[in-house]
Amino acid sequence: MKKALFTILFIGxxxxxAQTTTSKITIHAEQGKNVINKxxxxxxxxxxxxxxxxxxxxxxxxxxxxxxGYRNDVLEALKKLQIPVLRWPGGxxxxxYHWMDGIGPKDKRPKMVNNNWGGVVEDNSFGTNxxxxxxxILGCEPYLSGNVGSGTVEELAKWVEYITSxxxxxxxxxxxxxxxxxxxxxxxxxxxxxxxxxxxxMTPDYYSDLYRRYSTYCREYDGNKxxxxxxxxxxxxxxxxxxxxxxxxxxMNGLSLHYYxxxxxxxxxxxxxxxxxxxxxxxxxxxxxxxDVLKKHISIMDKYDPKNRIxxxxxxxxxxxDQEPGSHPGFLYQQNSMRDAFxxxxxxxxxNKYTERIKMANIAxxxxxxxxxxxxxxxxxxxxxxxxxxxxYKKHMGAINLPMDITxxxxxxxKRSFPAISASASKDNNGKILITLANADPDKNKSVEIDFxxxxxxxxxxxxxxxxxxxxxxxxxxxxxxxxxxxxxxKISKSGFVKIEVxxxxxxxxxxx
Ligand code: AHR
Numbered sequence: 416m417k418k419a420l421f422t423i424l425f426i427g428x429x430x431x432x433a434q435t436t437t438s439k440i441t442i443h444a445e446q447g448k449n450v451i452n453k454x455x456x457x458x459x460x461x462x463x464x465x466x467x468x469x470x471x472x473x474x475x476x477x478x479x480x481x482x483x484g485y486r487n488d489v490l491e492a493l494k495k496l497q498i499p500v501l502r503w504p505g506g507x508x509x510x511x512y513h514w515m516d517g518i519g520p521k522d523k524r525p526k527m528v529n530n531n532w533g534g535v536v537e538d539n540s541f542g543t544n545x546x547x548x549x550x551x552i553l554g555c556e557p558y559l560s561g562n563v564g565s566g567t568v569e570e571l572a573k574w575v576e577y578i579t580s581x582x583x584x585x586x587x588x589x590x591x592x593x594x595x596x597x598x599x600x601x602x603x604x605x606x607x608x609x610x611x612x613x614x615x616x617m618t619p620d621y622y623s624d625l626y627r628r629y630s631t632y633c634r635e636y637d638g639n640k641x642x643x644x645x646x647x648x649x650x651x652x653x654x655x656x657x658x659x660x661x662x663x664x665x666x667m668n669g670l671s672l673h674y675y676x677x678x679x680x681x682x683x684x685x686x687x688x689x690x691x692x693x694x695x696x697x698x699x700x701x702x703x704x705x706x707d708v709l710k711k712h713i714s715i716m717d718k719y720d721p722k723n724r725i726x727x728x729x730x731x732x733x734x735x736x737d738q739e740p741g742s743h744p745g746f747l748y749q750q751n752s753m754r755d756a757f758x759x760x761x762x763x764x765x766x767n768k769y770t771e772r773i774k775m776a777n778i779a780x781x782x783x784x785x786x787x788x789x790x791x792x793x794x795x796x797x798x799x800x801x802x803x804x805x806x807x808y809k810k811h812m813g814a815i816n817l818p819m820d821i822t823x824x825x826x827x828x829x830k831r832s833f834p835a836i837s838a839s840a841s842k843d844n845n846g847k848i849l850i851t852l853a854n855a856d857p858d859k860n861k862s863v864e865i866d867f868x869x870x871x872x873x874x875x876x877x878x879x880x881x882x883x884x885x886x887x888x889x890x891x892x893x894x895x896x897x898x899x900x901x902x903x904x905x906k907i908s909k910s911g912f913v914k915i916e917v918x919x920x921x922x923x924x925x926x927x928x
Contacts (some may be wrong), residue, residue, distance in 0.1 A: 443817060
């Protein structure tokens with residue numbers, strides 16, 4: 416797109432008189448009713464570039480320290496995030512993946528070409544057993560993305576049997592032969608991925624029928640309950656959602672949605688680290704637009720499912736930039752700056768707000784691909800600013816979302832405007848409140864006053880994530896350019912308000928009791 420399109424104007428809410436830097440948040444602590452589904456903090460791992468191979472899995476004989484083939488440094492970092500759910504094996508890869516190639520002795524596993532991602536040879540050394548064991552180590556729910564595009568109904572049905580059957584069934588016995596006596600638990604089953612595109616270029620009507628057919632044969636063995644997720648729309652494709660809700664309805668438990676913060680699908684997507692203020696604001700405007708997109712999909716779902724039985728599953732979201740110079744063009748390896756941290760913070764604040772309908776979300780992707788938590792290079796590993804946002808937000812998982820009103824000045828890009836202050840609040844079982852708050856203004860500090868209405872605050876602890884510049888990022892050589900530190904700018908006033916001095920371009924989490 417032309418640069419002129421991104422001409423930015425900064426205005427405060429009072430452009431005519433003096434600009435105000437004071438914002439007000441009213442938290443209705445007594446009105447919270449919806450639990451923030453912990454699965455909103457889900458992750459996604461695809462056989463793409465070095466996400467699995469090199470990023471998570473190095474094999475037992477690797478010189479990189481590992482536990483049964485999984486690299487120790489990555490495991491340790493991921494455990495700290497308390498990941499609730501992990502989606503695998505794709506993405507586009509899922510609709511070309513034949514699970515039987517990824518079981519049994521590794522030297523006998525057939526190889527395949529990863530046509531979607533760089534045409535590299537996939538040796539299938541990371542397969543079903545390796546994935547389910549990883550989920551056990553991380554303590555997360557597995558979310559399997561099934562092959563509808565190029566697979567068969569029988570193949571998907573047998574995969575579910577292999578994983579979950581405990582009886583004397585052919586697939587359970589095959590699993591036993593491969594060293595796993597007990598079945599695993601499988602809750603989340605995706606029936607295809609992007610079936611309108613890389614998952615088969617289907618129409619919504621045709622896919623609806625396929626969904627009905629495939630899902631019929633995915634059985635619930637021995638008490639295992641499946642939550643079946645239909646392949647959903649890409650961003651503004653409301654017709655896909657409408658057709659699926661009409662044709663499939665209650666046969667699905669969840670319907671997915673993909674929304675990337677991306678400039679477009681053709682041509683350059685822009686550098687992950689070399690960008691100006693205009694591009695920064697454009698990015699956050701595009702990121703914030705997800706709220707409008709969510710509202711529109713949700714209103715269609717509300718029409719067909721007023722009792723809210725079908726969950727919206729945003730199983731791919733995040734930033735998408737040009738791959739890092741020198742890296743393989745098919746590997747989607749990108750750096751991750753303070754700007755990405757804002758996209759994570761703002762998006763998660765929005766997801767929390769719509770938790771009544773949003774049952775899960777999976778940022779793309781966990782390691783070395785797109786908006787990753789972690790980057791690796793050989794034996795080196797670095798945590799990204801996005802990782803720290805997930806760490807600061809993790810106590811929202813399973814807490815009650817607290818409704819709020821925010822008054823804030825506005826940031827404007829040529830097409831979109833959005834509030835400089837974004838926030839979310841939740842209350843846990845012990846009555847502790849977590850507030851996550853971002854000041855996206857790259858230049859101006861904000862004074863924020865928080866009114867808790869009925870809640871009495873006696874203590875506040877804070878953490879802040881900020882950086883020298885909006886394009887600061889962590890490298891293997893300098894891993895601490897963007898890291899969280901203690902935040903001391905919150906004070907409880909005599910009247911019970913919490914007053915916070917929020918520096919420009921910063922993300923804050925506050926724990927209150
Ligand atoms: O996350 C990368 C790719 O983006 C996924 O494979 C696909 O589903 C989407 O288009």
